[in-house]
Amino acid sequence: DAMVIQNPRYQVTQFGKPVTLSCSQTLNHNVMYWYQQKSSQAPKLLFHYYDKDFNNEADTPDNFQSRRPNTSFCFLDIRSPGLGDAAMYLCATTQARGLGSVDEKLFFGSGTQLSVL
Amino acid sequence: GNSVTQMEGPVTLSEEAFLTINCTYTATGYPSLFWYVQYPGEGLQLLLKATKADDKGSNKGFEATYRKETTSFHLEKGSVQVSDSAVYFCARRNTGRRALTFGSGTRLQVQP
Numbered sequence: 001d002a003m004v005i006q007n008p009r010y011q012v013t014q015f016g017k018p019v020t021l022s023c024s025q026t027l028n029h030n031v032m033y034w035y036q037q038k039s040s041q042a043p044k045l046l047f048h049y050y051d052k053d054f055n056n057e058a059d060t061p062d063n064f065q066s067r068r069p070n071t072s073f074c075f076l077d078i079r080s081p082g083l084g085d086a087a088m089y090l091c092a093t094t095q096a097r098g099l100g101s102v103d104e105k106l107f108f109g110s111g112t113q114l115s116v117l
Numbered sequence: 118g119n120s121v122t123q124m125e126g127p128v129t130l131s132e133e134a135f136l137t138i139n140c141t142y143t144a145t146g147y148p149s150l151f152w153y154v155q156y157p158g159e160g161l162q163l164l165l166k167a168t169k170a171d172d173k174g175s176n177k178g179f180e181a182t183y184r185k186e187t188t189s190f191h192l193e194k195g196s197v198q199v200s201d202s203a204v205y206f207c208a209r210r211n212t213g214r215r216a217l218t219f220g221s222g223t224r225l226q227v228q229p
Contacts, residue, residue, distance in 0.1 A: 004160065031215055042121070042219040043161075043206070050215060090161070096215065106153075106217060108160030 003027050006091050006109035013081050014117050021076040021112045023091030032074040033106070034066060035090040043090055049074060050096055078114075086116045119145050123207050123220035130197055130227050138192040138223045140181075140207035148209040150174075150183055150190040151217065155204045164192075164205070197227045 004025045013019040023032065030051050035043040047056045049068045063085070065077040078085055092106045124139040142148060152164040152174070165174030170185035179194045190207060207220040 033216060035219075040221060042221040045216045045218075048216055055215075092161075094215075105163045105166075106161075108153075108162065110158065110160045 004091060004093055004107050004109040006089075006112050008112060009110065010113050010115070012115045012117060013078075015082065016080045019078050019081055019114070021078075021089050021114070023074045023076070023109055024072050025093045025107070026072070027093055027095075027107060028071060029093035029095045029107070030071070031094045031096050032068060033090075033092040033094075034064075034074070034076050035092065037088040037090055037111070039087075046076070081114070081116045083116050086114055088113050119143060119148070119209065119211055119218050121207050121209050121218055121220040123205075123223050126204075126222070126224035128223060128225050130225070132199055132227055132229055133196045134227075136192070136194040136197045136201075136225065138205055138207075138225070140190045140192065140220060142188050142190065142207075142209050144185075144188045146211045148211050150181070151208040151210070152179070152181055152190075152192050153206040153208060153219075155206065155222070157203070161206060197225070199227045199229055201225060202227045 006023050033048040034046045037043040046060045063079050067075045088111045090111045091109045094106050120143045122141050149168045151166045153161040154164045155161045165176040167174040167183035173182045181190050181192045204222045204224050206222045208217040210217050
């Protein structure tokens with residue numbers, strides 16, 4: 001059974017039209033991540049949540065926002081998608097063991113492939 | 118910076134061949150090192166890890182040794198199978214950081 005679920009598997013949006021990608025988890029982990037992966041490139045961390053604490057990466061564009069309404073769900077909002085935002089978006093979770101240290105294992109969803117027309 | 122560099126793919130091997138996928142990292146701090154594997158249509162999953170120098174991670178016949186002197190964490194398997202065909206990602210995590218930095222991935226294709 002899938003433990004980190006991303007919907008939809010494929011998402012098509014228009015240039016400039018806001019889009020939301022969703023991620024849910026059944027693991028009750030307190031850390032959730034969003035990575036962006038472009039073709040043949042390394043997954044790039046956009047941000048992560050430690051419980052409700054939002055942690056943005058310094059080079060993540062303002063066009064990307066995130067929400068975590070509860071432990072199980074995390075959303076990635078792209079306010080005005082550009083052609084350069086077409087990519088695979090990966091959600092992952094892990095459990096922090098206090099003092100900010102985390103378990104060594106990340107659990108990934110299958111990703112959402114975003115196309116921008 | 119905290120980067121990870123992998124050999125470019127695809128790597129194409131015949132079944133039962135020996136596999137090496139090279140991975141090097143920048144010598145910043147004392148990172149934990151990982152290999153993740155992504156099978157077609159699935160999410161990334163942890164294959165093996167090593168948390169300090171000279172540690173050897175192993176799983177499913179794969180091995181990798183944390184080499185501080187060469188800043189490397191090469192993935193090896195003595196005899197690959199068709200079912201090993203996947204994309205392999207090397208990754209690091211610095212102490213005190215919650216997130217992983219990934220390499221760009223190496224696609225392995227094993228032919229019968």
